[in-house]
């Protein structure tokens with residue numbers, strides 16, 4: 001992973017004890033084509049949840 | 056003919072009232088008592104709080120909507136419930152005090168056959184010295200996003216801080232909870248991410264130190280004991296993802312805090328280890344603790360039965376198991392199903408107004424005995440589903456289909472979908488889209504994690520922002536009873 005994503009992390013700080021996303025993960029978060037697919041998937045998930053929750 | 060009175064026109068009360076009016080014939084009366092003249096889509100207050108939306112974008116006038124559908128609207132706040140009637144009144148009734156409609160300050164009694172308490176939370180700023188103004192309102196030192204007006208004020212203060220940063224000054228921004236027993240961490244979570252997003256857009260993020268101060272003992276707890284999701288072949292806790300997001304966005308975090316006092320520029324707190332500490336700030340948004348709105352209850356002879364009808368925190372008792380028991384013995388079945396009051400079967404409480412049997416997260420105390428743990432969240436989707444389920448039960452009781460509630464909405468048997476905004480922008484926005492099932496973990500049914508992992512999910516991305524934006528329009532559309540409002544799910 002490029003140092004760019006890590007340069008604000010202090011060694012031994014609480015922030016250094018977790019996972020830091022790299023460039024690809026960050027890019028995919030706002031990649032329109034991928035997010036259109038995610039949009040459909042999240043909507044299906046939420047619909048399934050609503051159907052399961054109504055009694 | 057039945058008369059149904061709904062106290063509170065927020066998410067749950069408005070849902071119950073509009074469905075009841077739609078389902079029941081005109082021979083039945085549906086009356087809504089609520090002190091506000093406007094309905095507020097509260098989740099979008101976050102965007103008002105960072106200047107991305109105006110107050111007018113998140114509210115609408117209730118009166119025309121209620122007139123259109125035939126709901127008798129009283130702009131008033133309920134003061135007391137008389138579930139057995141009174142000296143000169145055989146029927147149960149509520150006393151209310153007008154806050155509008157030209158009758159400000161006048162009191163009135165309204166009889167009912169069925170009552171739904173949907174009064175939501177009292178924003179108890181005064182529980183923490185300095186967080187409140189001593190008169191029940193927000194104090195001078197911090198801001199809030201809990202109401203649309205608060206959010207407008209929050210944005211004004213935020214813009215001042217941004218102006219200082221643009222002039223080269225470093226600023227400390229503290230976001231989180233203002234008491235050891237707060238809930239609604241999700242709103243504070245959204246606010247810190249939205250501020251971060253706006254500061255980056257303004258090119259001043261390097262001038263800001265951003266600190267998350269919370270009563271949660273772990274990041275990602277959200278008052279529901281956190282959650283687990285499948286990711287990359289692992290089953291991982293929301294703690295891992297929340298820490299990752301906070302580290303990525305350069306937030307510091309202070310966990311397990313009970314804010315004891317707020318002064319100008321300084322927050323004093325007790326930590327879970329018992330230490331007393333403080334945190335300086337230039338700008339702070341701290342969520343207040345929630346309590347019941349302070350309704351009283353009286354028996355037929357006028358004696359005070361508030362303790363019988365309401366729990367000590369002011370929320371109304373319903374069909375939950377309130378027997379005090381240790382955490383290890385808590386069960387999903389402790390949670391109410393029909394939301395009916397055990398003593399007065401024609402009375403129900405929905406949304407934030409019902410008394411939970413206990414908290415959801417594991418209880419924590421400092422060595423000084425101060426409880427420091429989030430209280431249970433009752434977010435929009437469960438609140439609306441409770442409103443609808445109770446409306447269905449009342450409809451069936453009114454029409455003689457049943458003499459008992461026919462529908463249930465237990466938080467241990469329902470899920471919640473929540474989209475937490477992490478910044479607005481049609482191509483640059485992001486939000487965390489979460490689904491969790493059930494809201495109250497059921498460790499007997501789902502050992503280890505308490506949740507069904509097929510229905511418990513979470514991810515961050517632009518798609519979430521689109522959904523959040525769509526929900527804004529969809530729920531405002533639905534609440535205004537515009538065409539096809541009934542097909543938009545709760």
Ligand SMILES: Cc1cc2nc3c(=O)[nH]c(=O)nc-3n(C[C@H](O)[C@H](O)[C@H](O)COP(=O)(O)OP(=O)(O)OC[C@H]3O[C@@H](n4cnc5c(N)ncnc54)[C@H](O)[C@@H]3O)c2cc1C
Pocket residue numbers: 062063064065066067068088089090091097098099100101131132133134173174175176200201202239242348405406407408433434435436438472473474475
């Ligand atoms: C800033 C913020 C952001 C949020 N974001 C989300 C989100 O993204 N997703 C989500 O699911 N949830 C979110 N929530 C939570 C959501 O707003 C609540 O779950 C929901 O509003 C609860 O509904 P309710 O009907 O119980 O209470 P409310 O919606 O608060 O309604 C209570 C109503 O009762 C009225 N009332 C008060 N006192 C009286 C009285 N004495 N007599 C009669 N009426 C009275 C009030 O005026 C109000 O109209 C957020 C909350 C906040 C504060």
